[in-house]
Amino acid sequence: MLEHVRHRNARPEPNGRRAGTPALILGALGVVFGDIGTSPIYALRQGALDAGASTEQIVMGVLSTIVRAVLIVVMLKYVCYVMRADNEGEGGGVALSALVESGYEKNDKAAPRALLPIGLFGAAMFYGDSMVTPAVSVLSAVEGLRQISMKFDSFVVPVALAILAGLFAFQRRRTAVVSRWFGPVMSVWFIWLAALGVYRVVQHPQVLRALSPGWAIELALARPGIAFVILGAVILALTGAEALYADIGHFGRKPIRIAWLDVVFPSIIIGYFGQGATLLFQPGSSQQPSSMRRQAGRSCLLSCWRCSPPSSRRRRLFQARSR
Known part of the structure; x- marks a missing residue:
């Protein structure tokens, strides 16, 4: 199999690579960065929800950690580094194993037998991520309907399934066709992400303090x-960072790097800071409707407990312990 990869990589570049650099950059925006570009959704x-609060220490710590992670892992x-290790213009786990x-x-040395399974395992992980992440991204986006009205709650899953079915049906076409539509x-x-982020950061520039790694260290x-x-x-x-290397064969190293450095990286970082400003100065914005309902239910139970007579409280506590 690795021998097949080497022979395939020796072929001339496909027609998609003969396009101009601007067209390749636009195509890379739609294909390569459709995953990591939607992570700010x-x-x-989710970090604030997992922490259970939207205090300054938590929000700034999560934001600082995300910035460090993007800089270290992606940049x-x-x-x-990794994008320099292409195999005759091809990327991905199997191509790297062949290299x-x-x-x-x-x-004049024999390659380890575990080399092929490692490459296949990396490719399998990539396919698994390609299946899971779209579901998370689309479902998270459609859940925004609940913020408008809880009447849309029953429509969230069907709408998400319809969108995913349409996307996967469209993706069976060639990469050039997909990039032509999804690039714009x-x-x-x-x-839009950068514009909203700038709007929030201008309102609350204090959030830029999260550029310091001290917030991440302090939280840890x-x-x-x-x-x-x-x-x-x-x-x-x-999620989706591995696509920068896996899709080198479709768009080339230079267009992907230009798209990341000039468009994607500034946009998502500004978007994260804009969200951080929103969470800091609008603490309730991190709460999902279901979480708000659970919190309201706990508050109601606590109020009923406090308003009930002491004897009744002791009786219910004894009954709960006896169970």
Whole structure:
């Protein structure tokens, strides 16, 4: 299989790579960054929900951690290092395994037998992420209908399923067709995300203090349990980063890097800071309707408990313990 990858990589570049750089950049925005570019929909909010509060320490700590993670994992690891290790213009786990095997052959050494399973495992993880992340992104976006009215609650899952079915049906077409349609859509999304972020940051510039790594360190030292829990939300901010390397064969290294550095990276970072400002100065904005209902239910039960006579409270407490 690795031999097949090497022979395939020796072929001339496909027609899609002969397009001009601006067209490739636009296509990369729609195909490569459709995953990590939509992470701001849910990543920071989920971190605040997992922490259970929207205090300054938590919001600034989560925001600072996300910024550090994007800089280290995406910028340093993928953009500056991994994308340089293409195999004749191709990327991805299997292509990287073939590249490593060719290095062994040049030195007249036998490649480890575990090399192919490792490459296949990486490809399987990529396919798994490609199936799970769209569901999370679409469902998180459609859940915004609940903020308008709880009457839309029963429509959230059917609408999300309809959107996902349409997306996957459309994705069976060639990459050039998909990028031609989704490139402009994602361009509008990144512009809108950056505009909303700038609007919020201008209103509350104090949120820019999260650029300092001190907030992430302070959260980890002061509340290590919460810091560990919110790492799951931080990982959500990195989903789709592997596409920068996997899609080199479709768009090339240069267009992907330009799209990331000039459009995607500034937009998502500004968007995260805008969300951080919203969470800090509108604390209730991180609450989902279901969470608000549970909190209201607990408050109602607590009020009933406080208003009941002491004897009645002791009797109910005794009955609960006896169960």
